[in-house]
Amino acid sequence: MRWYQRFFRRELTERKLDAELRFHLEQQIADYVAAGMPPDEARRRAQQEFGGLEQMKEECRDVGSAHFVETLFQDVRYGFRQLRRSPGFTVIAILTLALGIGANAVIFSAVNGVLLRPLPYPNSNRLAQAWSTNPHTNRWGDWVSYPDFVDWRAQNKVFEDLVAYRTWLANITGGDHPEALFAVLASSSLFSVLQSQPLLGRSFLPDEDKPGHNRVVVLSDALWRSRFASDPHLVGKAVVINGESYTVIGIMPPRFRFPLNLPEGLPAPSAWLPLGLDPSQSDRGSHNYRVVGRLRPGVTVSQAQADMEAIARNLAQVYPADESLGVKVAGLEENVTSEVRPALLVLLGAVGLVLLIACANVGNLLLSRAVTRQREVALRLAIGANRSRIVKQMLTESVLLALIGGGVGLLLAFQGLSLLIKLAPSVQRLHESTVDGRVLIFCSFLSLATGILFGLVPAFQASRTHLNEALKQSGPSRRLGSGPRLRRMVAVAETALALMLLIGAGLLIRSFVGLSNVDLGFNPRNVLTAMIMLPESRYSAPNRQAAFFKEAIRRIEALPGVESVAAADSVPLVTNDTGSVSVEGQPEPTLDGVGIQAERPKITPGYFRAMGIPLLRGRTFTWADNEISLPVAIVSEAAARLYWPNEDPIGKRVSESDESEGRIVWRQVIGVVGDVRQDGLADKVRPSVYTPLSQLPMPFAALIVKSRMDPSSLADPVRRQVMAVDKDQPLFSIQTMQEVVADSVSNRAFQTVLLSLFAAVAMTLATIGIYGVMAHSAAQRTREIGIRMALGAQKRDTLRLVVGQGMFLALLGVSIGVIGALALTRFMSSLLYGVKPTDPMTFIGVSLVLAAVSLVASYVPARRATKVDPMVALRYE
Amino acid sequence: MGEEKSEFLKGTLDMLILKVVALGPIHGYAIAQRIQQISRDFFQLQQGSLYPALHRLEDRGWLKAEWRTTETGRDAKFYGLTPRGRKQLGTEVENWGKLTDAVALILRTAE
Numbered sequence: 001m002r003w004y005q006r007f008f009r010r011e012l013t014e015r016k017l018d019a020e021l022r023f024h025l026e027q028q029i030a031d032y033v034a035a036g037m038p039p040d041e042a043r044r045r046a047q048q049e050f051g052g053l054e055q056m057k058e059e060c061r062d063v064g065s066a067h068f069v070e071t072l073f074q075d076v077r078y079g080f081r082q083l084r085r086s087p088g089f090t091v092i093a094i095l096t097l098a099l100g101i102g103a104n105a106v107i108f109s110a111v112n113g114v115l116l117r118p119l120p121y122p123n124s125n126r127l128a129q130a131w132s133t134n135p136h137t138n139r140w141g142d143w144v145s146y147p148d149f150v151d152w153r154a155q156n157k158v159f160e161d162l163v164a165y166r167t168w169l170a171n172i173t174g175g176d177h178p179e180a181l182f183a184v185l186a187s188s189s190l191f192s193v194l195q196s197q198p199l200l201g202r203s204f205l206p207d208e209d210k211p212g213h214n215r216v217v218v219l220s221d222a223l224w225r226s227r228f229a230s231d232p233h234l235v236g237k238a239v240v241i242n243g244e245s246y247t248v249i250g251i252m253p254p255r256f257r258f259p260l261n262l263p264e265g266l267p268a269p270s271a272w273l274p275l276g277l278d279p280s281q282s283d284r285g286s287h288n289y290r291v292v293g294r295l296r297p298g299v300t301v302s303q304a305q306a307d308m309e310a311i312a313r314n315l316a317q318v319y320p321a322d323e324s325l326g327v328k329v330a331g332l333e334e335n336v337t338s339e340v341r342p343a344l345l346v347l348l349g350a351v352g353l354v355l356l357i358a359c360a361n362v363g364n365l366l367l368s369r370a371v372t373r374q375r376e377v378a379l380r381l382a383i384g385a386n387r388s389r390i391v392k393q394m395l396t397e398s399v400l401l402a403l404i405g406g407g408v409g410l411l412l413a414f415q416g417l418s419l420l421i422k423l424a425p426s427v428q429r430l431h432e433s434t435v436d437g438r439v440l441i442f443c444s445f446l447s448l449a450t451g452i453l454f455g456l457v458p459a460f461q462a463s464r465t466h467l468n469e470a471l472k473q474s475g476p477s478r479r480l481g482s483g484p485r486l487r488r489m490v491a492v493a494e495t496a497l498a499l500m501l502l503i504g505a506g507l508l509i510r511s512f513v514g515l516s517n518v519d520l521g522f523n524p525r526n527v528l529t530a531m532i533m534l535p536e537s538r539y540s541a542p543n544r545q546a547a548f549f550k551e552a553i554r555r556i557e558a559l560p561g562v563e564s565v566a567a568a569d570s571v572p573l574v575t576n577d578t579g580s581v582s583v584e585g586q587p588e589p590t591l592d593g594v595g596i597q598a599e600r601p602k603i604t605p606g607y608f609r610a611m612g613i614p615l616l617r618g619r620t621f622t623w624a625d626n627e628i629s630l631p632v633a634i635v636s637e638a639a640a641r642l643y644w645p646n647e648d649p650i651g652k653r654v655s656e657s658d659e660s661e662g663r664i665v666w667r668q669v670i671g672v673v674g675d676v677r678q679d680g681l682a683d684k685v686r687p688s689v690y691t692p693l694s695q696l697p698m699p700f701a702a703l704i705v706k707s708r709m710d711p712s713s714l715a716d717p718v719r720r721q722v723m724a725v726d727k728d729q730p731l732f733s734i735q736t737m738q739e740v741v742a743d744s745v746s747n748r749a750f751q752t753v754l755l756s757l758f759a760a761v762a763m764t765l766a767t768i769g770i771y772g773v774m775a776h777s778a779a780q781r782t783r784e785i786g787i788r789m790a791l792g793a794q795k796r797d798t799l800r801l802v803v804g805q806g807m808f809l810a811l812l813g814v815s816i817g818v819i820g821a822l823a824l825t826r827f828m829s830s831l832l833y834g835v836k837p838t839d840p841m842t843f844i845g846v847s848l849v850l851a852a853v854s855l856v857a858s859y860v861p862a863r864r865a866t867k868v869d870p871m872v873a874l875r876y877e
Numbered sequence: 878m879g880e881e882k883s884e885f886l887k888g889t890l891d892m893l894i895l896k897v898v899a900l901g902p903i904h905g906y907a908i909a910q911r912i913q914q915i916s917r918d919f920f921q922l923q924q925g926s927l928y929p930a931l932h933r934l935e936d937r938g939w940l941k942a943e944w945r946t947t948e949t950g951r952d953a954k955f956y957g958l959t960p961r962g963r964k965q966l967g968t969e970v971e972n973w974g975k976l977t978d979a980v981a982l983i984l985r986t987a988e
Binding site for chain 2: 016
């Protein structure tokens with residue numbers, strides 16, 4: 001008979017088992033009678049030999065696989081009954097588990113969405129990024145020159161194909177309003193490397209890379225919808241970009257995004273155009289491109305690295321511009337997520353600890369229930385249940401609890417994830433994270449593991465019940481072997497885990513406070529910034545660019561409430577232009593043999609006033625510093641100290657022009673200003689060399705408007721004034737500087753808030769755990785305390801007795817936690833700012849807080865114990 | 878039956894049952910009798926181990942069971958060997974042979 005037949009025909013099976021055993025018994029009796037025994041005697045003897053019928057039946061049932069399923073159903077039914085019988089316990093346990101599992105599901109969803117999910121291109125594990133490295137000056141970061149790219153592409157044997165691309169800010173006009181277009185210029189291999197095709201129309205033809213053939217554009221789904229009302233016949237039509245006509249050849253699917261790793265604050269690109277460059281016309285010295293390649297099947301990143309290195313060595317010998325260049329290849333997936341990886345992994349670890357604490361708490365609850373259920377277990381053992389059956393049934397109950405908790409937790413996770421996405425808008429790919437199949441599997445596995453983990457100890461404990469002792473006891477039993485010790489150990493473990501989390505959170509909070517107190521060097525209050533990109537087609541002459549900004553600034557300054565206005569190609573914490581700076585009469589300044597990068601903002605006269613950057617010496621720029629006057633510069637304090645230590649920088653000469661540009665323009669230093677955090681709050685202050693925008697005009701600049709009131713109300717008036725100067729000129733990325741500052745630390749804020757939240761949950765759970773253990777232990781010692789007090793012990797002594805025990809556990813937990821934290825916090829050192837992972841202040845402070853909380857948690861039950869009337873306590877039996 | 882008499886070595890009970898059943902369909906009581914007789918009362922099979930073992934062997938697919946009427950006209954559950962059971966018996970007998978040979982060898986040479 002198959003197991004399922006046996007399962008569905010249980011009654012029949014039972015009857016047959018009964019019949020079989022009865023047949024044996026009667027056969028035996030018959031044999032005894034045949035051997036001459038009196039029938040009564042024969043029956044008695046046979047029965048005696050036969051032994052416990054029920055027990056044997058139980059063993060026979062136990063062997064079948066049907067039995068497993070069958071008893072599982074029984075156990076589940078019984079478990080539900082047990083849980084319903086104590087709703088308080090059930091609700092608390094389920095909520096605790098839901099919190100723990102839900103938090104894990106949320107963070108795992110994020111990890112899954114950001115780190116584990118493949119990039120949105122087919123076979124994305126074969127995509128790799130390649131870039132030039134310069135060990136000597138470290139100047140190029142991850143940028144590549146176009147001629148190098150062409151040589152890489154032609155000579156390598158490891159990539160199917162490579163694509164070079166750069167971002168391009170342009171304006172799209174025609175239609176009712178001009179709009180800033182954030183576009184990507186790429187070699188024609190872009191879509192074939194990504195293996196992604198437009199939904200409508202076609203991708204680039206190989207020929208469209210050539211100069212003169214590149215007037216085509218592929219649009220994003222979002223732009224197609226918003227600007228062209230999803231026009232199904234747009235493909236083939238012309239659009240006007242920077243005043244020139246381009247033919248739309250394709251519309252990408254909604255989910256297509258490229259590139260993925262853009263600097264924070266930039267919108268997703270909405271158009272892709274062919275580069276249209278002639279390699280022979282390009283400068284091998286200007287590194288303006290990023291390169292992504294598709295590895296041939298079976299080629300690893302390290303093989304690619306070796307092949308590309310050989311090519312780079314070759315190029316270094318042929319071209320002087322490549323002399324000191326190396327190359328680096330890295331998987332694209334790894335590259336995209338490298339920034340958020342440590343933070344997410346720390347959070348995943350933290351949330352795992354929270355779940356462990358939740359497990360400990362529920363385990364503790366189960367242990368105290370195991371005490372009250374001891375008689376039930378003893379009774380079941382006495383009537384023939386075997387111990388493994390009891391363990392299985394207890395485990396079923398705890399797994400049941402965990403599964404319900406996991407289900408509720410999953411519901412919480414849906415909410416939690418959308419909250420998380422709102423909290424951390426700038427984490428790459430986070431907004432695409434969902435609770436998907438993988439999260440569901442993770443959650444189910446976690447619930448099962450959780451249930452077994454917190455259920456195992458109480459289950460075994462219950463099964464070790466001593467029959468006689470348990471049955472003899474009348475009331476709830478007191479001496480329970482290892483029970484109280486186990487519960488105390490669990491409380492110690494909880495305290496240790498909570499302490500580790502609290503220390504992690506404490507370190508992050510201290511980092512964040514440190515960052516918030518960083519001197520920005522500028523005053524973000526009441527400052528509005530808006531970016532502008534002048535198309536080369538209409539602003540090719542540099543003086544026209546300067547004239548545009550001068551006129552726009554004049555108009556905006558006339559607006560009511562505006563204090564001062566400026567334009568600059570760099571906005572602190574948003575955009576910057578770093579590069580080397582030459583100092584007249586000095587070798588290139590280096591640090592550890594690597595060239596020092598300087599900030600090189602181009603600004604209009606009102607910049608320092610609008611940004612609130614103090615002028616320390618000399619004068620600022622005026623509109624009289626223009627393209628025909630003496631070239632001038634203003635340096636920051638750090639630059640002055642670095643380039644001319646102990647000398648007056650005024651009158652000295654510097655140049656920010658690259659040697660590759662051919663000629664060096666020396667600029668006279670006319671002033672010194674305060675240092676500014678240009679790159680990020682956590683980054684070191686770099687030397688800055690400011691030059692007048694009118695001497696070095698730029699098509700791209702940010703307007704900076706300082707006002708007397710909340711600057712966000714100025715966005716529309718400013719836009720109108722700009723359109724009054726040029727009706728085709730859109731503004732984009734309009735933000736207040738205070739928003740910019742907040743955004744620049746939003747990822748850190750997110751980590752800090754989340755870890756603090758987890759730590760708070762952990763501390764609450766641990767406190768409840770300690771309280772529970774102490775309350776239980778005090779209640780169990782009621783009689784002992786009564787005797788002590790009857791014999792003359794003071795309340796103070798009793799208090800000390802109970803509190804002392806609680807504090808012993810707390811301090812043990814704190815000590816273990818400190819050791820654990822010392823081992824673990826170094827994994828989060830990349831998330832810290834201004835504090836060491838072993839910061840003594842944090843370790844001591846947090847330990848004291850936790851000890852204080854534990855003191856309260858054991859004081860409350862201790863006080864209750866001292867209020868016991870000795871007579872009542874003694875009569876308690 | 879005295880409990881001290883002789884415990885079965887672990888695993889040997891299954892082999893003995895398979896061996897006895899291999900002679901032809903037989904019910905539980907007769908299996909116990911047969912083992913006791915053949916071993917000249919050395920093995921006294923307790924029902925407490927016999928029936929769980931029978932059910933276990935049936936669950937593994939080595940024995941098949943059938944209800945039949947005995948010569949005395951009573952319904953009894955008769956066990957028979959399945960092809961898989963026969964194979965299993967072969968393996969166990971072979972292993973047993975090896976085991977006893979090895980043990981005997983040690984007992985002989987270690988004196």
